Amino acid sequence: MSVLDVRGLCKEYVRGGVPFRAVDSANLRVEPGEMVGIVGRSGSGKTTFFNMVAGLLTPSAGSVSVAGTDILALSDAERSELRNRRIGYVPQGQSLLANLTVLDNVRLPHYFAARDDNVAGRVFYLLGELGIAHLAETCPPQLSGGEMRRAAIARAMMNRPELLLADEPTGDLDAGNARAAMDAFAALAASGVAVVFSAHGDDAARRADRVVEMERGAMRERTFSEA
Ligand SMILES: Nc1ncnc2c1ncn2[C@@H]1O[C@H](COP(=O)(O)OP(=O)(O)OP(=O)(O)O)[C@@H](O)[C@H]1O
Numbered sequence: 001m002s003v004l005d006v007r008g009l010c011k012e013y014v015r016g017g018v019p020f021r022a023v024d025s026a027n028l029r030v031e032p033g034e035m036v037g038i039v040g041r042s043g044s045g046k047t048t049f050f051n052m053v054a055g056l057l058t059p060s061a062g063s064v065s066v067a068g069t070d071i072l073a074l075s076d077a078e079r080s081e082l083r084n085r086r087i088g089y090v091p092q093g094q095s096l097l098a099n100l101t102v103l104d105n106v107r108l109p110h111y112f113a114a115r116d117d118n119v120a121g122r123v124f125y126l127l128g129e130l131g132i133a134h135l136a137e138t139c140p141p142q143l144s145g146g147e148m149r150r151a152a153i154a155r156a157m158m159n160r161p162e163l164l165l166a167d168e169p170t171g172d173l174d175a176g177n178a179r180a181a182m183d184a185f186a187a188l189a190a191s192g193v194a195v196v197f198s199a200h201g202d203d204a205a206r207r208a209d210r211v212v213e214m215e216r217g218a219m220r221e222r223t224f225s226e227a
């Protein structure tokens with residue numbers, strides 16, 4: 001079974017009185033262990049797509065199924081629980097809670113899931129992987145953009161999601177840290193997680209098993225000969 005199965009997904013907005021589709025009939029299937037890169041220019045619809053797949057934005061049409069569950073058929077509470085337990089999402093913008101330390105931000109999903117496994121061990125393992133263990137007690141206003149991004153990546157991995165969504169996760173990272181973040185995603189994929197990330201350029205996309213081009217809301221799989 002596909003971890004993610006998106007069919008005919010559309011989001012229509014009205015701008016200046018004119019309707020347009022920010023996401024236009026997008027289809028995407030991702031299997032366990034696959035790493036898929038979505039490449040597209042600014043404004044092509046990547047963030048709109050991710051927000052719908054994460055269940056944060058209601059589509060105008062189409063369906064999103066995560067691990068066999070149609071997320072649009074769920075209540076708000078059920079959708080939140082599915083997101084917490086099965087999906088890790090690294091949003092494009094700053095998304096950490098400003099008055100919590102990095103440690104508390106990263107363990108928040110675990111707190112909401114009310115799990116009783118070894119939380120401290122996992123948090124420090126993830127912070128170490130991403131090179132920010134020394135910032136565990138620091139709050140986001142004292143962090144750089146790249147440090148915040150890495151904390152958000154650790155937070156998304158905290159509950160061992162089946163589907164990891166990352167919207168331009170390397171956009172504000174230097175080459176070394178971008179590589180560390182992509183290494184962490186590749187390790188997740190190797191352990192069976194379905195990883196979907198977006199990028200503007202081809203650098204990060206080279207790490208993907210498959211690349212999907214997004215242009216004016218439409219998605220198209222890049223064929224091997226174009227890679
Ligand atoms: N709430 C909204 N109302 C109207 N138009 C919107 C809204 N949100 C996004 N758009 C438009 O939808 C299009 C897609 O936006 P989106 O943020 O998904 O692009 P993106 O590919 O993520 O771009 P970037 O690479 O700059 O992050 C853009 O033209 C944007 O202006």
Ligand SMILES: [Mg+2]
Nearest residue numbers: 046047092167
């Ligand atoms: Mg975006």
